[in-house]
Amino acid sequence: MNKAVTDGITFMPPAFANGLDVWSSGNGTPGSDTYDNSPDAAFVPSDADFGGALELLKTQATMKLRYTGQTPILPGCYLRIRARVKAVSGALPNVRIAGWAGAAGGAHVSGVDETGPATTLTAYGDVVEVSAIVGTGRRGGVDMPWGTQAEYGHFGLDLTGPNGGVVRIDDIEIEDVTRFFLRDMIGVVDVRDYGAVGDGTTDDHAAFEAADAAADGRDVLIPEGTYFLGDSVTLQARARFDGTVTMPTDKVLTLMQNFDMPGYIDAFGDEEVAFRKAFQSLISTPHHVELDLAGLKIDLREPVDLKAAVPDVSNFAQRRVISNGQFSVVAGPNWDTETFTSQASYTTSKGYELNNVANVANIPVGSLVEGNGVGREVYVKSKNVGAGTIELSRELYDAVGTQNFTFRRFKYMLDFSGFSKISKFAISNVDFLCRGDCNGLLLPTKGIGFHLRDCWFTSPRERGVSSHGDGCQGMMIDRCQFLSDETQLLVPNRTSIGVNINANDVKIRHNRCTYFKHFAVVGGTSSVILGNHIFQGDAADVGPRSAGIVMAHSNSRATISGNYICDCSIEWTNEHDKNPGFSSEFSFSAMSITNNNFLSQSTAPSFNFIRVKPYGSGHFINGLNVTGNTFRLFDGNIDRVEGIDTSFAPMDFSRFRNITFTGNSFNNVNTVVENPLVMEHAEASHSSTWVIQPFPKLPFQAWARTVESVTAKGAIREQGGGIYWGMPYHQVQQGPNKDRVNLRWEVPVEGSVTLRVRIDTPT
Template sequence: MNKAITDGVVFMPPPFEAGLDMWSSGDGVPGSDSYDGAINAAFVPIDQDFGGALELIKTETLQKLRYMGQTPILPGCYLQVRVRAKAMSGNLPSLRIAAWAGGAGGVHVAGLVETGPQVSLSAYGEVVELSAIIGPGQRNGVDMAWGTAPVYAHVGLDLTGPNGGILRIDDIEIEDVTQVFLRDMLGMVDVRDFGAMGDGVSDDSAAFEAADAAANGREVLVSAGSYFLGDSVTFQSRVRFEGTLTMPEDKILGLTKNFDLPTYVDAFGDDEELAFKKAFQALLNTAGHNELDLGGRLIGVRAPIDLQGALANRTFFNQRRVIRNGQFSVYPGSAWDTEVVTSQASYSPNDPKRLTGVQNVANVPVGSLIEGNGVGREVYVRDRNIAAQTLDLSAPLYDADGTQVFTFRRFKYILDFSGFSDLGRFHLADIELQCSGECSGILLPPQGSVFALRDCFITRPKDRGITSHGEGCQGMLVDRCQFLSDESPLPATERKTIAINTNANDVKLRNNRAVHFRHFAVIGGSSSIISGNHWFQGDTLQNSPRVGGLVLTRINNRGTIDGNYIDNNFIEWVNEHDQAPEFASEFSFSQLSITDNTFIVSHVAPWFNWLVIKPMGPGHFVNGLTVTGNAFRVIGDEIDRVEKVDTSFADLDYNRFYNVTFRDNTFNNVAKPVASPVVIEHTEASPSQAWDVNAAGKLPFDAWAQVVESVIAEGPVRNASGAVHYGAPYYLAKQGPNNDRITLRWEEPVEGTVMIKLRIDDPF
């Protein structure tokens, strides 16, 4: 780049022979005194060294020589000022290149270096050459770094030292030497060429913006140095960092052409955690990108990442954003320690999702797990009101009416979204959270929809993989993810980690794999789809108890559990998130479909079951349950049955079962395969008018024989005389002490064999 050549810019001042009226003894500004007619200045037309030259007698302590014309100072342009001089007689002065910096409107730009290196004349007749470079950037070799504020200069010399000396000065030359400083003339601009200081103190924001504006498709180089940006900066050009940045937390660095974590890491000096926070900040504050590529980087994390705190300027966001392709790994330390607080509080079923009168409420962190008498699993603090001394809960408590001391445990998460009031359509893809047994994985926002994880790993969480402490799990999608426990060596009953909990509706867990957790998922909402997953929770002990792999706490479930591999654990359906656990006016345990799953268990006690319904209060019943096409297999000694009702708190009302289908399943090493409707072959060996048909052990949940769908004779039914009887019987349901028998009554005593199809429910 040479502006004199490419743009015809005139930098060179006129020679002295053109007249001294353009040369000032002051700063060169309009109205300053010139050397034209001065008694101490004259033009010498012939000099053996210079040809024509200006002869000056030094009469002032600081004697100035300035060109009164305006030498342009252009962004990105570097000018070298050169002059030769010699002493003729008298005292020997010192010389230096000097200039006056002029800004817009002719004002002086103060605070700049306006002189070059000083040279002393040491002998008469000896020609000395002086030079200095003026330019916008603080570069090696630049004597006067002016930034972009000056737009012109009055260039010349300063004479210092003793007065009385006579010297001659050759014509002053000014040359564009920008090419000396530019690394790639065609493809790059450097922020230093636009006034960036790179001293870590000066605010270089304007210089960065100016460099980006001038790039015009070229790459912007942030050359070596430490740059402070006091304001937000957005690059519309590609940018490469050799130097590093510091910025206030609330200021945003936008990189529109190379928006990826490796570039932010370069920008912030290999501090991956800070770089990620600034990149996340830009992701939610710029419209040019909806995806942050971590570039396969491993991000070392020393403390929980408060995502809303990193964003700083908003708590609500509901546009699709994706973070993908990287790892987060924690450094051990006290920052991951669980906060444990105990506090007395009161609970009333009339206000089912709130604790009142909470002592020291300010000490209870939002997102804390609540423990206490009558508190179900996975109930969290959703919000708090310090002034009112209340805590809002993620779910009701089933039996905590009154006042008690609760324990609050605030786990620490690598990615903590709890500071958002609402965050929707946020996705993580191809991400691994390496918790290393030090911390938990993800704390969701308290509200939001369609949070998604795809092809992610949550490895060795200390307490939880994914936690929902509100409704930020609404419509959540978790697909093809792996959840690997830190508790594999422990017996199943001693494990405490949980891979996922949810509270809201429409959650989809599909094609995931979870290994050795206390529970794979605690699902508190309805309309969930649990499909194609493999979760296994066995241990090496023989005949040891197993725990629930999938815990459903919504009784009106409307859920689908399909095509899963359920290994050494069971499905538990419970109403522990019910403020009135006894049946009231709800639908009770209803609308759940369990189809085409593979159930397997090894070396367990005979009372193990794969499907457990646990009512927390009386009066409940099953009102819509489909269990079809499943394969149940036991390795080792057989178990009694695959299903049961846990009556620790209450039993079901079997008289109110509706729409229960339990059929087309296969059973291996199960003593009592069950079905509803079930087909029973009954033979009456001698004529009888009342046939007692026993369905004990054949009906799901040991429920009641309520409805006979059909009775078909297998061959002739004969009366006492041996004649064929053509009449049909009627039936009496719910017979016997356990209501698991029916009675067929004929119009006369008969004998024979019939196929009876009966149900435990009213299908209509």
């Protein structure tokens, strides 16, 4: 690039032969004295070495020679000023190229270098060439970097040293030497040409913006160095980083043309810092929807506090995506779980609150709460230090009074907990490689529609995905892998959990989960759990099994369909209820378990695939559909596929309603159950009261409450062999366990009947 050629700019000053009235003995500025008619200067028309030459008698400590014309200083343009000089007589002076930096309106640019390197003349008649390069940027080889404030210069030379000598000076040359500095003369704009210093302390953000504005389709080059950006910068052009940048936490760097993880790693040099700054731009600016990790592995030395990366944003509800990469853990103390014990009080009048919490300031938001009467997966949602209270993610079933609670704060690779609300956020095709040292993801406090798809949560220490509030509302988890770090442990020794849910309308679909204590603890309602593969066995010959799916809300309104549930169960509880006893509510209701494949091996006979666990008395089942499932055991049998855990309370069989338990397949299950139960009964001797025993084939070993039909199978005969044409009536809830049905006949008869018996009543 040469501006004299491309733009027709004249840099070269006129020859001395054209007159000395444009050559100043001062700075060259308007009004300064010239050498025209000066007793110290003369034009020599026929010097043997130079042809025409200017002859000066040195009479001042610094004798200046400046062209009064304004030589333009352009960003990205570098000028070399050259002069050939020889001593003629007298004292031998020093010679250097020099100039005066001018700004808009004729102001002087102070604080810049205005002289080049000096050369001492050592002999008469020897021709010495002096030169210096001037330009806007601080580059190697630039003697006078003037920055972007300078618009022009008055150039020439200085004579320093002893006075009394006579020198002759050939015509001064000024030429464009930008080609020496640009590797790609067309493709890049260098930030140094616009004043960037790259010393790590000078604020270069204005230079970056100026270079970007001038790029016009070219790349912006950031050469080697450390460039401090004191304010937010958006680069519209593609950025090419040989150096790196630093900037305050609250300032944003947005790379419009290379908004991806490699671009930010190039910019910041450190991949953890780069991810934080890229995430900050993703949230803070409207320009991009997706942050592509570009298949890179990002090694994390500490949890990424995503709110701290975006300090000026608390709520965000625009769709954003992080995709296509891996977060890997660098083991160290930064990942250690923090444990706190503190006394607090609980009352059912404020079911989501702990009050009078000692040392509440020390308890981190997002901590797991443990204590007497605390259900699974209850977290600190927020805290009020002044009031001494903690807001809980769920209510506590039996913790009224004052006790010591334990708070465990797990460390997560990505921690959204500082945000008040994040909605419409997705993480796609990302591997959280926890290696048993840390945990995967902590959701924001509130939000709607968080989406995880095609992700891997590999060997989390305690949790794969945690919700400490309502950030899981409407959450979708699709086609993810949850791989436990507790594969080698026996089931009773496992503590890790794949995911917990507090809010409603969650979709958990087509995931694979192996060897956790629980895959999912679902505290909300209206969930869809579809097509997942869950494996939770161990190497014990015959061992207990844990729940793969815990449905921790009695009025569930949930669909569990098409899952492969291996060596684990579905457990249905009301452990997140401050009043766990039944009280004018729907009780255990609206659950659909259909078309699942249940499989287990080496399992104790008492194991149940479906287990209901009321945490208070008076509860009943009011809407349950268990149809089309396959229940299979190998390496032994189990007694039943369903059961009620009465550790806290039994259920009220008298109120069972709307239960369908049909069309299922049972293999190596001792007792096949149905509701309605279609059964046959044969009465071999004549009796007017037939006692029929549906037990143990009624689900949950519940009462026989309804007989839908009675059909004679062949003739019913009276004593003497005559056919009896009458109709019996039935009596339900008979016997000490109310699990029998009596058929009452007008006369003693014998024969066989088919009955449809139910444990519930018509709705």
